[in-house]
Every structure is written in structure tokens, then in C-alpha cells.
Amino acid sequence: MSSVDTIFIMGVSGCGKSTIGSSLASKLGWQFQDGDSFHPPANIEKMSSGIALTDADRLPWLETINAFARTNRRHVIACSSLKKSYREVLSGGGLSATFFLLNVERQVAHSLDVNFTALFTIFFSCCRKILATRLSSRPGHFMSPTLLDSQLVTLEMPKSDENNVIVVDANVFDVDHITNDILKELSREKIH
Numbered sequence: 001m002s003s004v005d006t007i008f009i010m011g012v013s014g015c016g017k018s019t020i021g022s023s024l025a026s027k028l029g030w031q032f033q034d035g036d037s038f039h040p041p042a043n044i045e046k047m048s049s050g051i052a053l054t055d056a057d058r059l060p061w062l063e064t065i066n067a068f069a070r071t072n073r074r075h076v077i078a079c080s081s082l083k084k085s086y087r088e089v090l091s092g093g094g095l096s097a098t099f100f101l102l103n104v105e106r107q108v109a110h111s112l113d114v115n116f117t118a119l120f121t122i123f124f125s126c127c128r129k130i131l132a133t134r135l136s137s138r139p140g141h142f143m144s145p146t147l148l149d150s151q152l153v154t155l156e157m158p159k160s161d162e163n164n165v166i167v168v169d170a171n172v173f174d175v176d177h178i179t180n181d182i183l184k185e186l187s188r189e190k191i192h
Contacts, residue, residue, distance in 0.1 A: 004186075006069040007098040008090060010081040012151040016173060017078035023179040025076035033072075035079030038064045052150040055085075062089040070095050082154045084162060091164070100166050100182055 007030075009021035018034050025032035039061055043053055065079055070093050081087050081099070091097045158165035166185050168178060 003096050004098045005073040005096045007076045007100075008081060008087075009076060009078045010087070010099055012080060012082065012155055016175075016178075017080070019175055020178055020182070021076045021078040023175050024182055027179055027183060028074075028076070030074045030076055031072070033068070033075050033077045035061075035065050035077055038068065052154075055083075058086065059089065062086055066090050066092055066095060069097065080151065082151060083156045084158070087158075087162070087164075097164075098166075098186070099164060100168050100185070 007021075007024065007028075009017045009024065011017055018036075021034070022032045024030075039047075043057055043061060046053060046057065062079075062081070065077060066089060069075060069077060069090070079090065081090055087099060091099075158167075166182075168181050168185065
């Protein structure tokens, strides 16, 4: 990758961020880091209890991920980053980052009019039924499946003013297919 230091795989819980992120990192020869590992114990306790995080809960977590990304280049990081303001925190401090949105069940009905730059957003959007099924098959994860609806409500779909967003079709959850689509997008934009 030429000018991108970090790639963020983003979306609500259960959308496949960690699976796709790990696959992408492997194909790029980069390291993978799950953003969940940066949550402080208080956040994990809240989510385990089915309590949605607030913006105030998320801010230190996002800042910690950003600090890690700025000092540990060539990482693919899975992170929900549900709001535009969260994506801005993650890419702050001069970090050259990439973010992608996986579109499942055509929730993004229109194509985004984006001016691609070296900063992109990989972001995942899935229909609720698929997400609920994936969440229920993750034994031992601290994120309570009851929080899915709050995450879907919190999710801010990227608008055309976020010229750092690429939408990837993920209607069929085939890890290699989705990963290769992301690699094609990176190549098309002369980032990879």
C-alpha cells in the first residue's frame, strides 16, 4: 500500500468485521487487530449486561484505537465506528487510513457520490436477521445480542461528504469474495 497506514473494517456487531479484517490483513501481509481488545473493562461490563454504550463511553476507546494506529502502521483494525464523528476520531492526528462499508441486503440503496482519496472507510451493513443469526453463533463474546437494535439505530450511513467511504457488496458472506472485492477497490484507487 502506498500512502495508507491503517485499514478499518467497520459496522455493527455481528457483521463480520473480524473475519473479513483478518482475511484482508493476511492477504496484504499486514497485522490484524480487533478493536474490541481496546475496550476498557467498564465498556465490556456494560455491553455484557445489555447496556448500550454512550458517545462518552466510546470516545476514550476510539482515541485509544487511533493512538495505536498512529504508532503501529500497516494494520487492519475491526471497529464498529457507527457514526461519522467516530470515524473522524479514528482517522485523526494525521493518520492515513482506509474504511469500508459492506452492504448486505441492499441497505444502501443508492450509490455514494464519493471523491476517493487515500482515506477510505470499510464499513459493514447487514440486514437485522443475518446479524442476529451471526450474533447468536458467537459464544463467549461479551457483546450482548440484545444490543443489535441500538447499534442499528446508532449507525450513521456515510453520506457523499465522507469522501473516504467505499461500499462493498456483501450480500453473500463469502470471506474470499468480499476480501478480493476490497482488494480490487484498493487497487482501483491505486492504494494497493
